Amino acid sequence: xxxxxxxxxxxxxxxxxxxxxxxxxxxxxxxxxxxxxxxxxxxxxxxxxxxxxxxxxxxxxxxxxxxxxxxxxxxxxxxxxxxxxxxxxxxxxxxxxxxxxxxxxxxxxxxxxxxxxxxxxxxxxxxxxxxxxxxxxxxxxxxxxxxxxxxxxxxxxxxxxxxxxxxxxxxxxxxxxxxxxxxxxxxxxxxxxxxxxxxxxxxxxxxxxxxxxxxxxxxxxxxxxxxxxxxxxxxxxxxxxxxxxxxxxxxxxxxxxxxxxxxxxxxxxxxxxxxxxxxxxxxxxxxxxxxxxxxxxxxxxxxxxxxxxxxxxxxxxxxxxxxxxxxxxx
Amino acid sequence: xxxxxxxxxxxxxxxxxxxxxxxxxxxxxxxxxxxxxxxxxxxxxxxxxxxxxxxxxxxxxxxxxxxxxxxxxxxxxxxxxxxxxxxxxxxxxxxxxxxxxxxxxxxxxxxxxxxxxxxxxxxxxxxxxxxxxxxxxxxxxxxxxxxxxxxxxxxxxxxxxxxxxxxxxxxxxxxxxxxxxxxxxxxxxxxxxxxxxxxxxxxxxxxxxxxxxxxxxxxxxxxxxxxxxxxxxxxxxxxxxxxxxxxxxxxxxxxxxxxxxxxxxxxxxxxxxxxxxxxxxxxxxxxxxxxxxxxxxxxxxxxxxxxxxxxxxxxxxxxxxxxxxxxxxxxxxxxxx
Numbered sequence: 001x002x003x004x005x006x007x008x009x010x011x012x013x014x015x016x017x018x019x020x021x022x023x024x025x026x027x028x029x030x031x032x033x034x035x036x037x038x039x040x041x042x043x044x045x046x047x048x049x050x051x052x053x054x055x056x057x058x059x060x061x062x063x064x065x066x067x068x069x070x071x072x073x074x075x076x077x078x079x080x081x082x083x084x085x086x087x088x089x090x091x092x093x094x095x096x097x098x099x100x101x102x103x104x105x106x107x108x109x110x111x112x113x114x115x116x117x118x119x120x121x122x123x124x125x126x127x128x129x130x131x132x133x134x135x136x137x138x139x140x141x142x143x144x145x146x147x148x149x150x151x152x153x154x155x156x157x158x159x160x161x162x163x164x165x166x167x168x169x170x171x172x173x174x175x176x177x178x179x180x181x182x183x184x185x186x187x188x189x190x191x192x193x194x195x196x197x198x199x200x201x202x203x204x205x206x207x208x209x210x211x212x213x214x215x216x217x218x219x220x221x222x223x224x225x226x227x228x229x230x231x232x233x234x235x236x237x238x239x240x241x242x243x244x245x246x247x248x249x250x251x252x253x254x255x256x257x258x259x260x261x262x263x264x265x266x267x268x269x270x271x272x273x274x275x276x277x278x279x280x281x282x283x284x285x286x287x288x289x290x291x292x293x294x295x296x297x298x299x300x301x302x303x304x305x306x307x308x309x310x311x312x313x314x315x316x317x318x319x320x321x322x323x324x325x326x327x328x329x330x
Numbered sequence: 331x332x333x334x335x336x337x338x339x340x341x342x343x344x345x346x347x348x349x350x351x352x353x354x355x356x357x358x359x360x361x362x363x364x365x366x367x368x369x370x371x372x373x374x375x376x377x378x379x380x381x382x383x384x385x386x387x388x389x390x391x392x393x394x395x396x397x398x399x400x401x402x403x404x405x406x407x408x409x410x411x412x413x414x415x416x417x418x419x420x421x422x423x424x425x426x427x428x429x430x431x432x433x434x435x436x437x438x439x440x441x442x443x444x445x446x447x448x449x450x451x452x453x454x455x456x457x458x459x460x461x462x463x464x465x466x467x468x469x470x471x472x473x474x475x476x477x478x479x480x481x482x483x484x485x486x487x488x489x490x491x492x493x494x495x496x497x498x499x500x501x502x503x504x505x506x507x508x509x510x511x512x513x514x515x516x517x518x519x520x521x522x523x524x525x526x527x528x529x530x531x532x533x534x535x536x537x538x539x540x541x542x543x544x545x546x547x548x549x550x551x552x553x554x555x556x557x558x559x560x561x562x563x564x565x566x567x568x569x570x571x572x573x574x575x576x577x578x579x580x581x582x583x584x585x586x587x588x589x590x591x592x593x594x595x596x597x598x599x600x601x602x603x604x605x606x607x608x609x610x611x612x613x614x615x616x617x618x619x620x621x622x623x624x625x626x627x628x629x630x631x632x633x634x635x636x637x638x639x640x641x642x643x644x645x646x647x648x649x650x651x652x653x654x655x656x657x658x659x660x661x662x663x664x665x666x667x
Contacts, residue, residue, distance in 0.1 A: 054513040055484075164601055194371045195540055199584045200597030221513060224586035228595060248591050265518035267543035269585045271566045280515065284483075 004081030007183055007215040008043040008066065014074035015061050019288065034287050035061040037239035038075070040314070043232075045182070048209065048216040050226030050247065052262070053236035054284060059219045062236070063185045066217060067100050068093070080182070098128050101176035103186040103205075107168035107193075111160045117144075117171055118156040124179050143174045148204060166197035173205060177212070184209065187219045202229060223266050227251050232320070235259045238287050238295045241314065245321030255323045257300050294326070302327055331402055332359040333534050334383075334502055339396035341375070341382035348606045352378045354558040355395075357632075360551075362501070365528065365535040367545030367566070369581075370555035373602060376538045377426065379555075380504050383536075384421055385413055400502070418449050419498045426506040426538075428491040432479040438490055439475040442497065450498045464493040468523060485516035492520070496527065503528075506538045521548050542585060546570055554578050557602045557613040560632060564639035574641035574649055576618050579656035599665045612643070619661045620645060620652055 016032035036058045043049055051059040064070045065077065068084055077084045079096065087093050104110035111120050121140045125131055131139055144152035147170040160168055169189065176184060189205065190198040206229060209216050218229050226233050227247045234244040235258065243256040254260045261278040280299045291297065294307040306326050314324040341353040353375040360366050368376040381387045383398050385406070398406045405416065417423075425431050433441055439461060446457035462472040468489040479487060488508065495503055508524070509517040525548055528535055537549055545552050545566065552569040554562040554577065562575040573579045583596035600617040603609055612618070612625040624644055632642040635649070645652055655661045 054515065166601075195584045196371055196581065196598040197601075198597070199595035200599070202595060203597065222586075223514075224588045227588060227591055228586045251588060251591070261515060263588065265514040266588050267514075267518070267521075267541070267547050268589055269543040269546050269570065269582065269587055270589070271546045271570055273589065279519075 004078065005044055006042045006078070007045050007047075007080055008041070008217075009078040009081075010042070010066070010075070011040045011077070012075040013039045013062070013065050013072055013077060015058075015065060015070060016073045031288065034239050034290065036065060037287075039065075039236075039239070039241055040075075041232075041234060041241065041244060043215050043217075045215055046210075046213040047232065048218065048230040049232045049234060050218045050220060050230035051234050051236055052220060052223050052226050054221065054262075056284065056287070057236040058239040058287075059236050060187060061239075063102075063187050063217060063219050066183075066185055067102055068096060069102075094128070098179045099181050100183045100185070101179065101181040103169075103172055103176050103184060103189050105188040105191060107165060107172045108160070110172050111168060111175075113160050115159075116156065117158050117160070117163070120160075120171065121175055121178055124175060128179055130179065139178060143178045144171075146177065146208065147171075147174045149174070164197070165193045166201055169193060169201050170204065173201075173208070177208065181214065183215045183217075185217045185219070188221075189218070190225070191220070191222075205229070223251065223263060235262065238284065238290070240295060240324065241322075242296065242325070243321075243323045245318070245323075249318070249321060255317060255321075255328045256296075256325045257302055257327075258296050261299075261301075294324075296325075332399070333362045333401060334360040334536075335397075335399040336379075336383065337397040337399070339379065339382055339398060340394050341378050341387070341396075342392055342394055343378075343388075344390045344392065345606065351605045351608060352391075352558055353382060354605075354608075356555075356558075356560055358551075358553055358560065358563065360502070360534050360536065363528070363532045363534055364551065365537060365549045366551040366553060367537045367539060367549035368553050368555055369539060369542055369545055371540060371602070373557075373605075374555040375558040376555050377506055380423070380506065380536060380538060384417055384423065384504070385410075386417075386423075418445065418495075418500065420500055421502045421504065422495040422498070422500040424491055424495045424503065424505040424508055427511070428506075428508065429484055429487045429511060431491055432487060434479055437476055437478055438482070442475065442494060445494060445497050460497065464497060465490075467496065467527065468493045469519075484512055485520065488512060488516075488520055489523070492524070492527075496531070496533075499531070500533070502534045502536070504536045504538075507540070508537065509544065510539070510541075517544075524548065542570065542581060554581070557608065558605055559613060559642065561614065561642045562640065563632065564636070568636065568639040572636075572639075572649075573653065574635055574639065574645075575614075575643045576620050576645070576652065576656060577614050579653060580617075580662065583656070583662070594659060596659050596662050598662065617665055619656070619665050 013036055015036040016034050019031045039062055053059050065072055125136050141152040149155050149170055190201050220226055230247050233247040233250045234241045237258050243259045254263050261280045264278045285298055293309050294312050297303050297307045312324045312326045314322055316322050317328055337357050338355045340355055343350040343352055356379055370376050382393055397404050442461040443457045446452045446460055465472045470489055509520050549566055552566050553560045556577050562569055562578045580598040587593055598617050603613055611627050612630055615621050615625045630642045630644050632640045634640045
């Protein structure tokens with residue numbers, strides 16, 4: 001098996017969805033919705049990346065690609081140095097699934113309402129055939145204590161409806177952790193929770209991923225949350241990453257005009273800060289028939305002739321900080 | 331005279347387990363052209379409050395007590411027929427999930443015309459002119475009037491619903507989480523538009539939201555609600571800069587701030603009390619790091635500690651000291667639930 005420094009190596013990942021069902025598709029037609037259109041990044045063990053962008057920018061689809069929940073249209077994906085796209089044997093896929101786990105957005109929907117919490121946490125152990133009867137009980141107890149559901153026994157026989165949103169999200173987290181994964185994708189992990197419990201869940205996730213040295217990808221539209229949770233931030237727009245860099249650097253000194261607009265629009269909980277947003281038009285073009293050139297040209301305040309003809313290359317401007325913009329290169 | 335004056339309003343729900351005291355004695359005033367943000371977590375009674383004000387409530391809700399003065403007269407006492415005259419003409423609502431409040435089987439134009447013909451006594455021609463005006467006001471192209479709601483994006487729907495609420499020149503607009511489901515860029519534009527429209531039209535606004543950053547940018551006054559009560563009220567700056575109530579201090583800790591990357595988030599342990607059988611003392615007692623014996627027995631009233639800044643808490647002196655303590659994680663870890 002090939003070895004690599006990186007846990008995740010995604011190169012030019014693409015996912016296109018055909019617009020017409022097969023029967024009605026014209027041959028050679030290029031009517032595809034390009035949900036993810038050439039996304040590349042690498043993550044080492046223990047690193048965390050936040051995917052941010054407006055709805056429809058392809059952040060969730062990228063998350064699905066990372067978990068092999070949808071087949072890529074193009075590009076390559078190596079996980080721990082292994083080509084994931086070519087995995088076909090059931091056992092191999094299962095072993096990948098054990099290592100790459102998902103945390104869902106809505107904990108109220110993510111758990112089977114007819115399963116007790118114990119049963120929900122037992123399920124992954126059964127599927128992956130881990131532990132003996134007694135070991136399993138200990139594993140469940142340990143993982144519940146790890147997510148601060150203490151004493152664990154008091155929750156064993158509870159059903160999801162008997163628990164609060166914050167507790168349920170902890171169960172969802174526990175269910176992902178129980179199989180001892182190396183990589184976690186969290187899709188809007190706290191957007192369904194109340195503000196006062198959000199902080200608790202976020203801090204817990206941060207603590208656990210650091211302690212277990214987990215590689216994580218957070219998907220969120222909330223940049224302040226991503227800055228709080230992630231080492232790196234990637235800003236997505238129409239299926240592409242337009243800027244990727246260390247979170248604090250990217251937020252303090254954004255380079256791409258889209259990143260600038262996005263950051264300036266985030267409300268600040270401080271009435272003294274005048275929120276003077278960079279004004280860009282609010283219409284995202286359809287990801288179906290994209291014009292040549294830069295994908296952001298229609299909304300860009302600093303667009304030039306070059307931007308309408310040639311697509312900017314996603315290139316490095318500082319260590320670990322890459323931008324796809326013609327203006328950034330000069 | 332204030333445009334809207336809510337006095338000790340209570341709105342309860344009759345449930346199978348007993349009476350839920352969702353809103354329990356709320357008072358606030360709103361002047362012509364000014365705005366107030368009702369902030370709090372889900373279940374704190376902020377939506378129920380405005381449902382009570384306009385009396386658009388589910389059938390199991392009732393108002394045991396309280397007065398709501400609009401323009402000097404107590405509208406809680408007015409008959410349903412009079413209320414119908416008031417709604418939309420004088421007080422209009424942008425409901426929660428406004429994006430889903432347009433009828434999918436009619437064009438947007440039809441829905442505008444319906445409101446204006448039924449409620450505004452305009453003829454079709456006048457109504458159409460007004461609809462175009464309104465669309466221009468919220469920054470939408472008037473050609474879009476002929477579209478169906480599903481052809482609109484989220485931001486466009488939100489704008490259309492705001493335009494619809496403004497159709498009959500109301501004096502008060504109530505917005506319930508107006509930007510929650512929208513992307514930040516659109517969110518920012520809508521908030522700015524609301525602000526401009528209010529100035530332009532001299533509109534008063536009650537905004538309900540769980541997000542203190544949204545009210546920080548838009549409202550003159552803030553009322554923080556917890557478990558059916560207002561726990562703190564004041565000018566936006568006062569409440570957010572110098573909170574007096576421990577709950578507000580805690581709430582501030584829960585929000586990440588893009589400008590403060592080193593700020594640590596601190597959660598408030600526990601959850602709000604059951605409002606069917608609320609505790610006798612302060613409703614925040616269980617989760618409060620500064621709770622005293624008195625707090626468990628007696629309920630603190632809303633008292634003015636600074637000019638125009640009220641807090642319902644027995645901590646009335648040396649609040650600076652508590653405010654500093656509230657910024658530390660250890661303080662909140664002491665609370666054991």
